[in-house]
Amino acid sequence: MRYHLKMADAPDLFPLGVATGVAHCNRAAEQAELKRNILAGDHTWLWGRRRMGKTSLIEQVVTALTHGRRKVAAAAMDLLVVHDAEDFAARLRTLVEGVSAQLVPARRKSGGKLAEAFSALNPQFSVGTMGLGVKLAPSARPEQGVAELLLGLDRAAGLHGRRVVVVFDEFQQLGALQPSSAQRSLEGAVRHAVERARHVSYIFAGSQRHLLAAMFEDEARPLYRLCRKMTLGRIGAAEYAAFLRQASACWQRPITAEASDRILALTARHPYYVNALCARLWSAKQPPTPAAAEGAWARIVEEDQRVAAHQVLRLPSSQRALLKAIAAVEGGVRHPASLAFLAPLRLPTSTGNRAKEVLEQEDFIRQECNGCWTLVDPVLTSYLRGLAK
Ligand SMILES: Nc1ncnc2c1ncn2[C@@H]1O[C@H](COP(=O)(O)OP(=O)(O)O)[C@@H](O)[C@H]1O
Ligand SMILES: [Mg+2]
Numbered sequence: 001m002r003y004h005l006k007m008a009d010a011p012d013l014f015p016l017g018v019a020t021g022v023a024h025c026n027r028a029a030e031q032a033e034l035k036r037n038i039l040a041g042d043h044t045w046l047w048g049r050r051r052m053g054k055t056s057l058i059e060q061v062v063t064a065l066t067h068g069r070r071k072v073a074a075a076a077m078d079l080l081v082v083h084d085a086e087d088f089a090a091r092l093r094t095l096v097e098g099v100s101a102q103l104v105p106a107r108r109k110s111g112g113k114l115a116e117a118f119s120a121l122n123p124q125f126s127v128g129t130m131g132l133g134v135k136l137a138p139s140a141r142p143e144q145g146v147a148e149l150l151l152g153l154d155r156a157a158g159l160h161g162r163r164v165v166v167v168f169d170e171f172q173q174l175g176a177l178q179p180s181s182a183q184r185s186l187e188g189a190v191r192h193a194v195e196r197a198r199h200v201s202y203i204f205a206g207s208q209r210h211l212l213a214a215m216f217e218d219e220a221r222p223l224y225r226l227c228r229k230m231t232l233g234r235i236g237a238a239e240y241a242a243f244l245r246q247a248s249a250c251w252q253r254p255i256t257a258e259a260s261d262r263i264l265a266l267t268a269r270h271p272y273y274v275n276a277l278c279a280r281l282w283s284a285k286q287p288p289t290p291a292a293a294e295g296a297w298a299r300i301v302e303e304d305q306r307v308a309a310h311q312v313l314r315l316p317s318s319q320r321a322l323l324k325a326i327a328a329v330e331g332g333v334r335h336p337a338s339l340a341f342l343a344p345l346r347l348p349t350s351t352g353n354r355a356k357e358v359l360e361q362e363d364f365i366r367q368e369c370n371g372c373w374t375l376v377d378p379v380l381t382s383y384l385r386g387l388a389k
Helices: 028-038 054-067 085-103 112-117 142-160 171-176 180-196 209-217 237-250 257-266 273-282 290-313 317-328 339-345 347-360 378-388
Strands: 044-048 073-080 124-128 132-137 165-167 200-206 228-232 365-367 373-376
Touching: 028 044, 028 054, 028 200, 028 228, 044 054, 044 209, 044 317, 054 073, 054 165, 073 085, 085 112, 085 132, 085 142, 085 165, 085 180, 085 378, 112 142, 124 317, 142 165, 142 200, 165 171, 165 273, 171 200, 171 209, 171 273, 180 200, 200 209, 228 339, 237 273, 257 290, 273 290, 290 317, 290 378, 317 339, 317 347, 317 373, 317 378, 339 347
Parallel strands: 044 200, 044 228, 073 165, 165 200
Antiparallel strands: 124 132, 365 373
């Protein structure tokens, strides 16, 4: 990817939504791995914390593939907006109709091969200004429809000699659909189709590790061991610094290492907050100083304070005390459940241990590569430090 930084504005370089193209920093190894999986017909389950860049990574890779030589056809569904099994089946039908239409060459005015692939779903075709339109009939039961749609899509891709990628984003939401019997049967239907897929590569992405792990790593669940697992961590400090230096080409003199380090420290390299901070800093006429970065960060923390306060207030007091104590230590805490750390908080070690476990499970804290525990959310860190002053 070549950067054209002179032409890009701050919002293009540092979006708060999905980051692709010039806004996409690094992830070279992850891009290569995901691309390889898709082209090889391997399925992927991609875990990463909220706002760590899963959707951006997938879009970056999938867009490159759909525009590439192999002309991969792609479609994505975000399960955050799905409310029940019928809704899932209906949205999947729209998705399959759309991606099937992409398989038909533009000059072709009929869906002959699609009629064959989807014969069980009474396919109807129409020709409009946007090309071929495809309509498939709903099935009596959602799980039956799900399996038929996905198996039909695989046949259609095979008949057209194309690779298709289907993305289920925030896939853990499938586990939240009511009633839970519907959830199991949908999982079963998806598994049935995924196991048989030869021309469709699936990506299951999500942010709630325990729910996803339960779906993909529990032998009793239908999706067990079907996919290659990828974990999305933070973007490396060196890669991010290089990206910021490149992005500062819009000014006559580049950003200093001190200012860039300060940006990455304040935001803990959390990509969402790097973008929120840099979008502000890059709208100025001069490259930011460390002090300017601090000032802009303080305003972001102030604006997000209500959210942070709400998150903290709903925690039991032992977790709140531990979180606050961890946030207070610059660079993190090596042994947050030790007697020495817990004693000043007046927490018994059993309570402290439990609090630490829950905070980790709920993604409030994480262990850094150097072994120290820190808060995941940099705004929460700054907010809690502010309270301590
Ligand atoms: N590779 C990247 N380079 C730069 N910014 C990124 C990158 N990946 C994500 N971001 C930014 O991080 C935030 C969250 O990204 P998103 O892809 O929506 O995360 P997720 O899907 O994991 O919740 C957005 O502001 C996005 O612009
Ligand atoms: Mg996402």
